[in-house]
Amino acid sequence: MSEILDLVGIFVFALSGALMGVRKRLDMVGMAVLAEMTALGGGLARDLILNVRPAAFQSVGYVLVPVAATVIVFFWHPHVARVMPAILVLDAAGLGLFCAVGTEKAMVYGLSPLHAALLGVTTAVGGGMIRDVLAGEIPTLLYDRQLYAVPAMLGSAVMAGLSWAGWHGWPATLAAAVLAFGLRLAAMRRNWRAPLARGLGD
Template structure:
């Protein structure tokens, strides 16, 4: 079940990468590159830090799903753009799942809770950073205008706390993912923003 959810999250993230390729007027190869790294870039970073072969290179689904997302964006990008509010809900679900799973994998490998939280956040937002860099944009992580990293950090922290308390497996993953998902949805709904430096006004 977790693997199916993982692939679903990868599809949504890959779709956002492929759509960014459309906006930048990239060809189908560029779209596929953005789709792949948006979807699995964070997981690759996590696995390299942990010291294990990246799952993206051991499971065919991690390659085929971004290709499928690229095909969808290539032919039906206008329709997907119109459905973006619904897609963003799935994106929030992917964010919650990835931060929880990433943290759990880091903890299971023997990392300290604080480091595991860092890798959980990397898993959730790393692909977006790579997408922004490749497409020539300032990574949204640096100014978090839509509260993307903070929900991931909240979910990853919850996962680390539950794991340390002996609550593990599906219950811990689901609880942490739902927490991050809810925070992200509320941030989108009410326009929450991370604070700027004291005395600084305006936004990027």
């Protein structure tokens, strides 16, 4: 079940990477690279920091799902763009899932709650950061004007706290993921923004 949820999150993140490729007028290879990096980059960074074999290299599905997303966007990107509101909801779900799972894995490997939470955020937003750098954009992590990283931070912090307190398994993961998901959805619907430095307007 956890792998299925992983693959769903990877698919949604890959769609956003491939769509970025379309906006940047990249060819299919460039779209595939952005899709793969968006979907897998955060998990790869997490596993390399933990010094374990990346999950992406343990199952062919982790590599093939972003390829499938690229093909879909390559042929039907106008239709995919039209259903972006639904994709953004799934993206928020993937964000919540990845930050919770990443934090839990880091705790299992003996990291402190603080470092585990940081690694959970890396898992959730690292792929998007790599995507933006490759596409020549300022990473959204550096101007979190749509409260994307903040929900991941909160979800990761809650997951680390629950794990530290002895709460493990899917109930703790679900609680942290739902919290991050809910905050992200609320930010999208209410147009919440992170504050700028004092004296700067929107």
